[in-house]
Amino acid sequence: MAGITVYEFDALVRDESGASAAPSLHLIPSPVFDWLEAQALRLTEVGQAPWLRLIQRGGKRAVQVTSFVGVIRVPNGFQMEVLPKVGKTMRVDEQPKARRLLIEMLRCLHGFRHIETHSANLAAARMPLLEVFIGEFLRAVEHTVKRGLRSDYHTRQDNLFALRGKLQMAQHLRANLVRRDRFFTEFDEFSPNRPENRLLHAALRRVLDWTSQHAHQQLARELCFVFADVPASQNPTVDFQRVRQDRGMAHYDAALAWARLILQGVSPLTGSGAHHATSLLFPMERVFEAFVAKHLPRQLAQGFSLRTQVSGKSLVQHQGQDWFRLKPDLLVQEAKTAHLVLDTKWKLLNSQLRSGADKYGLSQGDFYQLYAYGQHYLGGQGDLVLIYPKTDTFAQPLAVFEFLPFTDPSKLRLWVLPFCLELKQLLLPQCAQSKQILQFLN
Numbered sequence: 001m002a003g004i005t006v007y008e009f010d011a012l013v014r015d016e017s018g019a020s021a022a023p024s025l026h027l028i029p030s031p032v033f034d035w036l037e038a039q040a041l042r043l044t045e046v047g048q049a050p051w052l053r054l055i056q057r058g059g060k061r062a063v064q065v066t067s068f069v070g071v072i073r074v075p076n077g078f079q080m081e082v083l084p085k086v087g088k089t090m091r092v093d094e095q096p097k098a099r100r101l102l103i104e105m106l107r108c109l110h111g112f113r114h115i116e117t118h119s120a121n122l123a124a125a126r127m128p129l130l131e132v133f134i135g136e137f138l139r140a141v142e143h144t145v146k147r148g149l150r151s152d153y154h155t156r157q158d159n160l161f162a163l164r165g166k167l168q169m170a171q172h173l174r175a176n177l178v179r180r181d182r183f184f185t186e187f188d189e190f191s192p193n194r195p196e197n198r199l200l201h202a203a204l205r206r207v208l209d210w211t212s213q214h215a216h217q218q219l220a221r222e223l224c225f226v227f228a229d230v231p232a233s234q235n236p237t238v239d240f241q242r243v244r245q246d247r248g249m250a251h252y253d254a255a256l257a258w259a260r261l262i263l264q265g266v267s268p269l270t271g272s273g274a275h276h277a278t279s280l281l282f283p284m285e286r287v288f289e290a291f292v293a294k295h296l297p298r299q300l301a302q303g304f305s306l307r308t309q310v311s312g313k314s315l316v317q318h319q320g321q322d323w324f325r326l327k328p329d330l331l332v333q334e335a336k337t338a339h340l341v342l343d344t345k346w347k348l349l350n351s352q353l354r355s356g357a358d359k360y361g362l363s364q365g366d367f368y369q370l371y372a373y374g375q376h377y378l379g380g381q382g383d384l385v386l387i388y389p390k391t392d393t394f395a396q397p398l399a400v401f402e403f404l405p406f407t408d409p410s411k412l413r414l415w416v417l418p419f420c421l422e423l424k425q426l427l428l429p430q431c432a433q434s435k436q437i438l439q440f441l442n
């Protein structure tokens with residue numbers, strides 16, 4: 001199976017006479033480029049999440065992947081791995097390390113916390129991401145089967161040889177006027193035909209078409225046999241709406257999360273004719289936020305707790321209504337009192353680019369955003385934190401930023417700190433001005 005590995009924000013151009021590859025620029029076959037270009041145009045028209053966008057490189061049309069990572073499989077079978085951009089700083093032979101890092105980070109997302117990082121890490125070193133994802137889905141379904149498929153009572157009507165349930169007299173007379181050996185009845189049947197099982201069966205059939213690994217094909221066939229009495233879902237969107245989180249259904253969680261991604265994806269992609277493209281994509285901003293939120297509590301000082309996605313404040317009030325909710329990613333608090341506001345940003349900074357318009361790669365809009373958080377959540381006094389991934393070009397905290405005008409050293413201050421993905425910890429400043437923030441983090 002043909003394919004390539006790219007990173008976030010890499011560009012792809014048509015492989016034609018005179019075209020040459022370059023760092024962050026990849027050559028792809030014309031049919032693949034045409035399909036990706038059509039998808040980028042469609043995403044623009046319908047306003048869906050822009051996992052692709054059209055750009056120009058060297059005077060030629062190009063398609064650029066954005067901040068979604070995972071797997072894209074074009075209808076003709078061409079496969080693209082999209083890895084986190086931090087992998088660009090690694091050597092070519094360290095690509096498996098970038099895959100393992102992505103899988104470790106995905107484990108922090110809601111619905112994907114059951115990923116077996118040990119087995120997945122071993123697999124990631126020798127197989128593409130699509131096969132890693134398929135293996136995790138099959139493992140999750142196998143776990144569900146071992147714990148037992150849930151069944152439910154369903155009301156059925158049928159013309160039977162024996163009386164079962166309640167005789168439907170009107171239908172019985174119409175159907176069996178000359179058939180005295182039959183009974184048209186309505187009865188309750190205990191059956192595994194429920195939406196959760198239909199969805200898993202449909203996802204198993206889908207991955208059986210995708211996988212090229214013999215072990216995955218064999219396991220998928222064995223699991224399909226278990227679901228032989230359950231029809232595959234014909235309308236996954238409707239069946240997902242009917243999923244019930246009944247008591248004792250926790251062992252379905254991981255398998256259903258993978259099934260939702262397999263059957264619907266972040267952006268469902270459909271090729272021409274009867275072919276369907278694979279879209280197993282994750283928004284990297286959310287992945288990084290979940291990763292930080294998972295591991296940061298270990299660094300909290302005693303007595304403090306971490307809240308995620310807080311939305312208790314608004315920017316303005318208009319005619320008695322609160323407008324423009326302020327939602328910081330993370331909030332450190334003690335007894336419901338906010339002490340520290342933190343926001344994660346999936347962007348690569350460069351601590352050497354200080355002068356001119358570069359300003360380390362920081363965004364002025366992010367500073368405005370944090371200033372609003374500080375005014376409303378901290379009362380205009382205290383510390384704010386912007387968290388970025390640690391890289392070779394951003395390995396130490398930046399000097400503190402103080403909001404103007406400042407006449408009191410206790411007013412709002414902003415820290416820009418690196419989060420080490422390998423150590424799973426926030427790197428803290430060690431200076432005289434950091435005494436306040438170190439009360440909450442260690």
